Amino acid sequence: MKYLDEYRSEALAQKLVNEIRRILTRPWVLMEVCGGQTHTIVKYGLDNLLPPEVELVHGPGCPVCVTSLEMIDKAHAIASRPDVIFCSFGDMLRVPGSAGDLLILKSRGADIRVVYSPIDCLKIARANPDKKVVFFAIGFETTAPANAMSVWQARRQGIHNFSILVSHVLVPPAMASILQSPLNRVQGFLGPGHVCTVMGFQEYEPIAARYQVPIVITGFEPLDLLEGVLMTVRQLEAGQARVENQYQRIVAREGNRVAQDLINQVFEVCDRKWRGVGSIPKSGYKLRYEFREHDAERLFEVKEIDTQESPVCISGLVLKGVKKPHDCPAFGKECTPDHPLGATMVSAEGACAAYHAYGRHLQLKGEPKSRPAPEVAAP
Amino acid sequence: MCLAIPGKVIAIDEDPHGVKMARANFGGIVKQVCLEYTPDVQMGDYVLVHVGFALGKIDEEEAMRTYKALEELKQLGELDVPEVSLPPPDAPEPTEARNEISR
Numbered sequence: 034m035k036y037l038d039e040y041r042s043e044a045l046a047q048k049l050v051n052e053i054r055r056i057l058t059r060p061w062v063l064m065e066v067c068g069g070q071t072h073t074i075v076k077y078g079l080d081n082l083l084p085p086e087v088e089l090v091h092g093p094g095c096p097v098c099v100t101s102l103e104m105i106d107k108a109h110a111i112a113s114r115p116d117v118i119f120c121s122f123g124d125m126l127r128v129p130g131s132a133g134d135l136l137i138l139k140s141r142g143a144d145i146r147v148v149y150s151p152i153d154c155l156k157i158a159r160a161n162p163d164k165k166v167v168f169f170a171i172g173f174e175t176t177a178p179a180n181a182m183s184v185w186q187a188r189r190q191g192i193h194n195f196s197i198l199v200s201h202v203l204v205p206p207a208m209a210s211i212l213q214s215p216l217n218r219v220q221g222f223l224g225p226g227h228v229c230t231v232m233g234f235q236e237y238e239p240i241a242a243r244y245q246v247p248i249v250i251t252g253f254e255p256l257d258l259l260e261g262v263l264m265t266v267r268q269l270e271a272g273q274a275r276v277e278n279q280y281q282r283i284v285a286r287e288g289n290r291v292a293q294d295l296i297n298q299v300f301e302v303c304d305r306k307w308r309g310v311g312s313i314p315k316s317g318y319k320l321r322y323e324f325r326e327h328d329a330e331r332l333f334e335v336k337e338i339d340t341q342e343s344p345v346c347i348s349g350l351v352l353k354g355v356k357k358p359h360d361c362p363a364f365g366k367e368c369t370p371d372h373p374l375g376a377t378m379v380s381a382e383g384a385c386a387a388y389h390a391y392g393r394h395l396q397l398k399g400e401p402k403s404r405p406a407p408e409v410a411a412p
Numbered sequence: 413m414c415l416a417i418p419g420k421v422i423a424i425d426e427d428p429h430g431v432k433m434a435r436a437n438f439g440g441i442v443k444q445v446c447l448e449y450t451p452d453v454q455m456g457d458y459v460l461v462h463v464g465f466a467l468g469k470i471d472e473e474e475a476m477r478t479y480k481a482l483e484e485l486k487q488l489g490e491l492d493v494p495e496v497s498l499p500p501p502d503a504p505e506p507t508e509a510r511n512e513i514s515r
């Protein structure tokens with residue numbers, strides 16, 4: 034398929050690996066921010082192709098994984114109401130809340146539907162005027178234009194029975210929070226190519242300068258990722274810390290202005306709690322007051338929620354790049370994609386699920402080439 | 413979840429509510445795509461699509477330039493290194509019915 038297959042050439046992958054090997058003089062730890070990148074890296078085994086001096090740690094960029102437990106429980110409370118049709122992207126259905134997942138609710142008779150796009154919910158709302166249609170609006174900046182448009186169009190078309198439960202998260206504050214942590218090992222970033230398609234990469238420049246880390250905006254195909262690693266290592270070896278753009282075929286420095294305009298009209302920045310990580314200031318979007326008619330959090334009073342997280346899960350440390358999935362005692366044993374204990378085992382982009390899907394739980398102990406992570410207590 | 417894939421625009425029109433829409437071909441699968449964020453897109457352009465929205469146009473020249481730059485690397489670093497082998501691009505996806513767009 035055009036613009037996909039060309040970026041999967043084995044011969045070019047080998048040249049890139051050779052070049053990385055040639056310029057390396059010491060070990061470096063790089064983090065790929067996005068779950069989609071983690072998925073490609075593990076699927077193609079790119080981390081095992083790289084010289085052992087280059088360690089890839091996996092970032093917090095899976096929105097399904099970082100949606101807070103409170104928010105999942107809130108979604109359950111709303112979806113259980115008989116007057117509600119609850120719509121969601123497919124992979125949110127299996128994320129464990131304090132009392133099971135949305136699929137269990139569905140099996141008990143709740144009207145829960147999987148949609149391909151939030152805009153499809155408008156059709157459902159028009160067809161069911163006696164019901165309240167609620168969309169679970171999760172995602173990073175990549176998904177914000179779609180979610181913003183659904184609310185914008187609902188208002189423009191006078192669809193009053195449509196609302197969204199917003200749990201949007203933003204990448205730059207999460208990167209800053211990783212870099213500020215005393216446990217941080219990350220020395221360079223492969224930046225999130227699709228987030229930057231929308232937002233551009235100006236907002237990453239102060240992060241690179243302040244924390245002296247190279248950030249290379251990178252695509253999602255094997256050659257994109259290997260070239261991103263090469264560009265990051267080149268900067269590290271030269272003592273540089275700039276924002277560079279590997280994904281030039283799609284990302285422009287200023288991003289998509291039309292999309293940013295609509296996002297800013299519909300959403301405003303707020304503090305946001307990340308699952309496994311905790312609250313990060315100014316790291317999310319919520320609906321502006323003008324759109325309160327479409328704000329599910331305002332429309333549905335949800336009582337205080339008592340959340341219950343699995344005690345063995347270390348996904349918070351996995352999301353911060355401090356630990357790898359196979360460092361978790363439950364990985365591949367009590368915790369599998371069929372019985373996920375934590376959110377990073379649910380989405381195909383969660384690091385635990387990616388490792389499991391590509392058989393990393395079958396590797397002999399000690400074989401994975403990640404260096405031991407520092408010993409820390411689970412938060 | 414942040415997966416976005418390139419598709420070729422094969423028809424442009426408006427939906428009954430005045431929203432700019434297109435049909436795009438993703439390697440044989442044709443889907444509806446909203447073009448409100450990419451108003452300049454023409455028939456035949458490649459766009460990057462996420463949850464039913466085109467987020468940007470793919471710059472064909474830039475795509476070729478990147479690829480050429482990668483090919484030129486062939487002249488570099490002829491080191492004696494073990495063979496790299498990538499699984500074929502259509503290697504089986506491990507999880508069952510995955511919602512491709514929403515992952």
Ligand code: SF4
Pocket residue numbers: 345346347348351358361362363364365368369373374375376377378385
């Ligand atoms: S393997 Fe399961 S329990 Fe362990 S960190 Fe990952 S999601 Fe949590």
